Amino acid sequence: MSRILVIGCVSFDTVHLELSGDSSPPERRTIKTIGGAALYTALAAAKVGAEVTLFAPKPQPMPDLLKPVEAALNWQGPSISIEQMPSLEIVHHGHDRATLLNASWGAENLLQPEAMRELVETHFDITHIAALSSPARQLEFMTYLKMVKANQVISVGTYARAIAADSATVHELLTGSDAFFMNSNEASLLFGDNAIVPKEYQLIFVTAGGDGVDLYTTDSEGVQHEHIEAEVVDVVDPTGAGDSFCGAALAGLTIYINPVAAAQVGTLVASKSIEYEGPSIYFVEE
Secondary structure (H helix, E strand, O other): OOOOEOOOEEEEEEEEEEOOOOOOOEEEEEEEEEEHHHHHHHHHHHHHOEEEEEEEEEEOOOHHHHHHHHHHHHEEEEEEHHHHHEEEEEEEEHHHEEEEOOOOOEHHHHHHHHHHHHHHOOOOEEEEEEOOOOOHHHHHHHHOOOOOHOOOOEEEEEHHHHHHHHHHHHHHHHHHHOEEEEEEHHHHHHHHOOOOOOOOOOOOEEEOOHHEEEEEEEEEEEEEEEOOOOOOOOOOOOOOOOOHHHHHHHHHHHHHHHHHHHHHHHHHHHHHHHHOOOHHHOOOOO
């Protein structure tokens, strides 16, 4: 079984879903759920069949809402109180548009690279650095990972606020990664009108919601571009779709090696995930 390490946070989220209609402002349905980029990534990778370790602040005592997560993943990290949990507030406007209204990173600062030495010294097929409070924090983990154990496969995700605040560091993360995940809006912020040119053997995935995913690689013949269509589904809650794609694609890479096949697995899992509220798809009995 493949082994994947995901670094990041689990959060308590407030998600506003704008309903289609003629009202102005649009009507909203609000849900309270669990979330976080690292959570969605880890759960999706586990769903595909990987053995996943999540390095994230871990509440003690464990609330009932998070007990299924603890059962599904090898959750490691500093113990925190419920009050120290990160929290996000997101509004989805439809048509693959979303706004992060508020982000409280809680006790994320307790998550330190040095505390994961034993984890890093064990074997993981891929280590993924999910969104953290800043690109600089992500870079701390990347630098430590490379210092402790050279030649490991490192994947990174980003988000729009991070690029807007510190695009130079996000570019550094991009350059240092073996796989990089972003959505089309983030790609526009990061690259502008410039072409996406991965380094040799690097994979860059650009998700575009219902329009699918673009995969960029570079080989001896230059930059290669593949487009993978997404399955058409009835969207209930699009939160975490990109991170679900990321986790499933990473697990797919360890199973199939072929990045196109991995992206196809990612799109299938991401499409299925948005038919449910929050990450509940990952706790459905099959």
